[in-house]
Amino acid sequence: MKQDFFSNLKSDLPASIVVFFVALPLCLGIALASGAPLFSGLIAGIVGGIVVGSLSGSKIGVSGPAAGLAAIVLTAISNLGGYENFLVAVVLGGIIQILFGFLKAGIIGYYFPSSVIKGMLTGIGIIIILKQIPHFFGYDTSPVEDFAFFQIDGENTFSGIFKAFKNISLGSTIIGIIALSILLLWSNVLSNKGKFFQLVQGPLVAVVAGIVYFFITQSDSKFGIHISHLVSVPVPENIDSFLNQFSFPNFGAITNPDIWVVAFTIALVASLETLLCVEATDKLDPHKNVTPTNRELLAQGTGNIISGMIGGLPITQVIVRSSANIQSGGRSKISAIIHGFFLLISVILIPTLLNKIPLSVLAAILLIVGYKLAKPALFKKMYDLGWKQFIPFTVTVIGIVFIDLLWGIGLGLAVGVVVILIKSFQNSHFLHKEDISNGVQKMKMTLAEEVTFFNKGAILKELDALPENSYLELDVRKTRYLDNDIVEILEDFAVKAKERNIDIKIISERGVVENPPSYIDFFKLRPISA
Template identity: 65%
Template sequence: MFKHIKADLPASLVVFFVALPLCLGIALASGAPLFSGIIAGIIGGIVVGAISGSSIGVSGPAAGLAVVVLTAISDLGSYELFLVAVVIAGVLQVIMGFLKAGVIGYFFPSSVIKGMLSAIGIIIFLKQIPLALGYEEGETPFAFFETTGFDLYRSLSNMVTSIDPGVVLITAISLVILLVWDKVLVKKSKFFKLVPGPLVAVLVGIIYQLILSGSDSPFEITGNNLVSVPVPDNFGDFLSQFTFPDFTQMGNTQVYIVAITIAIVASLETLLSVEATDKLDPHKRVTPTNRELVAQGVGNTMSGLVGGLPITQVIVRSTANVMNGGRTKLSAIIHGFFLLFSVLLIAEYLNLIPLGVLAAVLLIIGWKLANPGQFVTMKKLGKSQFIPFVVTVVAIVATDLLVGILLGLAVGIITILINSYKNSHFLNIEDKSNGVHRIKMELAEEVTFLNKAAIQRELYALPENTYLILDVTKTKALDLDVLEILDDFSVTAEERNINVKLISQRGEVENPHSYREFFGVNVFEGA
C-alpha cells in the first residue's frame, strides 16, 4: 500500500488544498452547516478511499448535489431529518452495489465522457475567475460556485468593476510559481519533483498574508477572500460541531423520497466520474463499479450518522490527484487525514490562505482538462464522435452536469440509429444490358427493425425487369420485421417482373415465396 508513497503524499497535499475550500463552499451552497462539508470530505477520503477499488478517484461532497440538498433541507424542515435521508440513501447504494447496478456507467459512450471532462474543465476555469480577481458576490465568492448558464456569464461581466489588487497579485504570483515549477524546475532537480508546486504556492500565500495583514495596504487581502475554516477552542468545542440524525420521524414518506433521489443522483454522478477518472489514469486501470457503489453507500451512511453532506466520487479532486502524480488510493486516504488534522490542529493557520492561491491551482487544472487540442482530436475522429462531444460540452456549460450528459447520450444514440439505418445493406449494380437491371444487394451482419425502413425503400425503388441477387451469407441475425418486408416484397416483385435470387449459407433459391419458411425462425444464425 505504501509502495508509491513518494508520489501519493505530494499529490494528497494538493488534493487537500483543493478539497478544503470546495468542502466549505459546497456546504454553504447547500444551506448546510460549514462543518458538514468538512465531515463529508474526511469520510470521503478515509472511509470511501479505503473501501473503493479506484486507485486515483477521490470522494467528498459534490457541487452537483448542492441544489438537491438545499431543496431537501427546506422541504424536510430540519437538517437533522435530512441526515436520516442521507443514511437511507447510503443503504440503498450498498444494495445497488450488491445488485451489480454499477454496469450502468458503461453505457455512456466515450465521446460523451470526454465531452464531460472538457466541459468540467471549462466550468472549473470560469468559476475560479471571481476568486482570482477578489470578486465577492453576496456574502461570499463561494456563491458563484453554483452559478451556471446565462447567469454565469452575466456574473463574469460584472467582475470587471470589482477587482481586488491584492488578490490579483497573489493569484499572478501563484500562477508563475506553478507554471515555472511544472515546466522548468521539475526538469532541473529531483528536489522539485518531491516538493509539489501547489504546496509552495500555498506557503508563499500564507507568508504574503502574514506580512500584509493589518497593514492597510491596498494589496492587503481580507474577509471572504481568505479560507474560512471553523476554529474550535478545544476538543469539546470540536465535538459540538457534529450533528446527528433525528430517527424519531422515520415514518415520514418525504424522507424516503429524498433518500431515493440522493441515492440515484449520487450514484450516477459517481459512475460518470469513475468512467472519466479511469480515462485520465496514465496506467489505464479499471475501477470495479459495483464495489464503488458499495463504498459510496458505506460512506454516505457514515456521513449521515455524524452530520455530513452526501458523498460522491468527484472529478475535480480526482483530476487534481491524477495531474499531481497520485498513483494509488493512499493519496485519497491521506488527504482525508489532512482534512481531519487541519480542523483539529491548524485551523487558524489555514485561514491565512488566500483563495487566489487555490484559484490559481484550479485554473491550471481547468485548462488541462479543457485543452483545445481535444476538440481538434475529436473533430478528426468524424461526426459520429465530434457531434455528441460538442453537444455534451455546450449543454453542461449552459445547464448542469446531468442534463448535459443526458443530452450528449441522446445525440449519441441518434447517431447510432442513423448509422444503423445507413449500414443495413450494400448495393452493387452489376449489369444494365438488354434492358435488364442486374443488381446485387448484400445485407449486413446484423439486420434489425431499425434497418427495415432503409431496406424497404431500396427494394421498392427497384425498376421493373430487375434481376436482384439478395446475398445474406454474412448475415448472423435477421429480424422478423425485415423478413415480413421481404415476404411482402415477393408479391410486389412478381407483379413487376422482378426476379430474386436468394443466396445464403443454407443454399440458393430463385423467387422464394416465403422467407420466413425458408429460414425457419424469425431470427436465424446463418447456418
C-alpha cells in the same frame, strides 16, 4: 507489498497535498451552495478520502461532496423539514447504492460514448476556469464550487466574471498572480531541476506564499486581503464545540415517503456521477488502471451511510479532485486516503491557520487543473475524428458550461444516441448493382451483421427503388440478428415484387431459396438471432 507502499508514497504524498488544497475550499463551497452546515462538507470530504478511499478499487479516484448534488440537497433540506431529516435520506441512499452494487449496476457507466466522457472532462475544465476567474480577482460572492450556469447569488457564469472585473481586490489579485507564477514555474521549470522540487509540490509553496503575504499585508488597506477573501473553516473553541458540529439523522422521520423519494434520487444521481467519473478518471490515468465499478458502488454506498450517520453531505467520486490527483502524480489509493487524514487533522488542529489562505491562491491552483482538462489541442483532435465524435463532444461541453453537469451529459448522450441511429441507418446493408443480362438487371443486397427496426426506413427505401423486371439477390450469410420488423418488410415486398416482376433469391448459411412463399415462415424455420 510494503515496498510498493513506500515506493508509491514518494508520488502519493505530494499528490495528496495538492488534492487536500483543492478539496478544502470545494468541500466548504458545496456545503454553502447546498444550504447545509459548512462542517457537513468537511465531514463528507474526510469520509470520502478515508473510508471510500480505503474500500474503493480505484487507484487514483478521489471522493467527496459533489456539486452535481447541491441543488438536490438544497431543495431536500427545505422540503423534508430540516437537516436531520435529510440525513436519513443520505443513509438510505447509501443503502440503495450498496444494493445497486450487489445487482451489478456498475456496468451502466460503460454504455456512455467516449465522446461524451471526453466532453464531460473538457466541459468541467472550462467551467472550473470560468468559475475561478472571479475568485482569482477577489470577487467571492458565490461559493467556490457553484458550478451551475445560474448561480445561487443571482448571477450567471459570465455576469459573475464581468462583475469581478469591476470589483477587483488588489491584494487578492496580486497574490493570485504570484501563486499562478509559482505553479507555472514549478511545473514547467523547477520540477526538472531535482528531487526536492518533485517532493515539495508547487501548490504547497503557493499556499505558504499566500499565508505569508496575508500576514505581511494584513494592516495595509490597499494591498491587504480582507477576511471575506480567505478560506472559512469552522473554528471550535474546545472539544465540546467541535463535537457539537456533528449532526445525526432523525430516524423518526423514516416513514415519510418524501424521504424515500429523496433517498432514491440521491442514490441514482450519485451512482451515475460516480460511474461517469470512474470512466473519465480511468481514461485520464496514464497507467490505464481499470476500476471495478460494482465495488465502487459498494464503497460509495458505505461512505454515504457513514457520512449521513455523522452529519455529512452525500458523497460521489469527483473528477476535479481525481484529475488533480492524477496531474500531481498520484499512483495509488494512498493519496486519496492521506488527503482525507489531512482534512481531518487540519480541521482539528489548525483551522485558524487554514483560515489565513487566500481564496485567490486556491483559485490559481484550480485554473491549472481546469486548463489541463480542457487543453485547446483536444478540440482539434476531436474535430479530426469526424462529426460523429465531434458533435456529441461539443454538445456535452456546451451543455455543461451553459446549464450544468447532468444536463450536459444528458444532452451529449442524447445526441450520441441519434448519431448511433444515423450510423445504424446508413450501415444496415450494402446494395450493389450488376450488369444487365438478357434484359434483366441484377441487384445484390448484403445485410449487416445486426439489422433492427432502426433500419426499416433505409431498407424499405432501397427495395421500393428497385426497377421492374429486375433480379434481387439477398445475402444474409453475415447476419446474426434480423429483427421481425425487417422480416415483415420482406414479406410485404414479396407481394410488390410479383406485381413488378422482380425475382428474389435469398442466400443464407443454410442454403439458397428463390421466391419463398413466406418470408416469415422461412426465417422462422431458419431463425437468425443473436
